[in-house]
Amino acid sequence: MAADIAVEQGRVDAALEFSRLADRYLDTAYRLASVVLGDPTEAEDAAHDAAVLAWRRFGTLRDPDRFEQWFCRIVLNVCRDRLRHRRRHPVVELPDDDDGGAGLRAPDEADRLLARDALDRAFIRLEPDHQIVVALRYYRDLTVDEMARRLEIPAGTVKSRLHHALRRLRTEMERQGWREETSDEA
């Protein structure tokens, strides 16, 4: 009986500790998921799934100070699974007749809109792993070593993924009609 009470008490303590840490880093995880997935609703589901997973594995986390890194890695894994599932079950988007008024805007803004539109379409064509490294690199501004530690993969792999991701991104954007001269050399 005493042992049961101790176990239950330990579980309650763990739950409180987990709730505290999860709440503290939920914003970070949710925002990262929304950037990777591009859909706030799906990002909510991803963050929730990651929290469920993290709670189940919470006993394996030895150092609570590394909770953020650990939790974000779980979030990214869940996002990667969702991106893969999305690639297997693609949603066909209807063409948007409204060009957002790009033709009526100033040339710089039109170029920016064109670039964003091209990025939108090109980004979803990247491999899920590539989408994640691009997000970590340009949204979280992580270095290669930081990304390697966070994803628990070699730095060389991060470099390779990033290089191929950017090259593919450029190719896809150019296929969308984007030219770098319009933004970089204009």
Place this chain on the structure above:
Amino acid sequence: MRRKRETPMGDRTERDIRSWLRTRDAGPAPDRLRLRIALVTDERERAPRLGLWAILRPAIALGGVAAAAVLLLAAIALRSKAGPVGGPGGSLLPSILPKPIPSGLTPWPRTGAVLAVPVDGPLLVALVCAPFLAALLLLGFMARTSSADARRSGVHEMSWRALRQMRTPRAWLLRVLGTVLAAALIVAGFNMFAFGQNVPLRYGSVFEAGGAAALGYRSATGGGADESYVRFVPGGQVELGIALANPGDQALTVTSFDTQRFLTEQPAGAFISSVELRLPPGTPTFGCSAYSADSPSGDICTEAFHPFELPPGGETSLALILHFKNCALVAPGPTPAPSAEYQADYLPTTGYATFIDLPFRFSMQGIERETDVRMHQAVGLVFGSSSVTC
């Protein structure tokens, strides 16, 4: 002139990417998400959800391991029952010295095995068994990984399609292993088939019909086998001369005669109490005889049976001695007149029981097997009455 870049993206484009990614940032987590997260810890540990595929994969893999184990055991203890030799073959030479089979007759059909293994000794065993061992290891590996997948299937929806679409090195490794496994199974199957088909122990070319007990011979009619008849005497015995041949290209060792099977599976076995085999003294050679009168050279089959080797293309004679049961209700068969000729068209008018298959065990390349050596003609034990039970 277009500037050649060393990096895939320019600085301004990278800034655009940063800016674009920030537009995807949904901001702080909404309250409803915080509420969902707060409820996470209320969830008790659940048993992992096992999808049908996650359940079936370990079962299939384990079933494969079991099947491969059975096949491996079968390969080691292969027990082959060779089919009928077919066609005419043995020359009927009652109570005379053995003679070779008439030319033009094929004593046994070649099987035309698909995959021949041109090696000798234990290497053959290794070649036959290695693919199965490899298959066992690989299937065991699959079972282990499958069970691991099943354990975590509660959060990862495992599907065959997803596995096929994986691009990780592990996925490629699994593909390679799968290909190797399939190839191993195919090769093992061919090996099994070829080895199972290769039963070179056949009946030889001579037959001695029982000396003084020989009654006659009848050619096959209506698709049956030729039959040779000998007299049955309760408590007595008859000595037959038989021959074993090895027309294959690998040596084999005749290890034993399965008396139990012979007595239970052959119709005449019900009237025979025991079977004795005798070899000529020394190295068995073609030419020994069951009867001294038939062997002026003195090459008589007198030595007790012991395992002996038949080289490729070799043949040897043996004496097959049948000890009859002392059946009180069975009258002795007819006695041929001392001066009567061996009847070529003998037709028994009383009851008789026959046998045609001789179950021998032999080993080849270290693997022992058993085969029914079918004689060129059946041997009939002729009784003195029409209705007999022993």
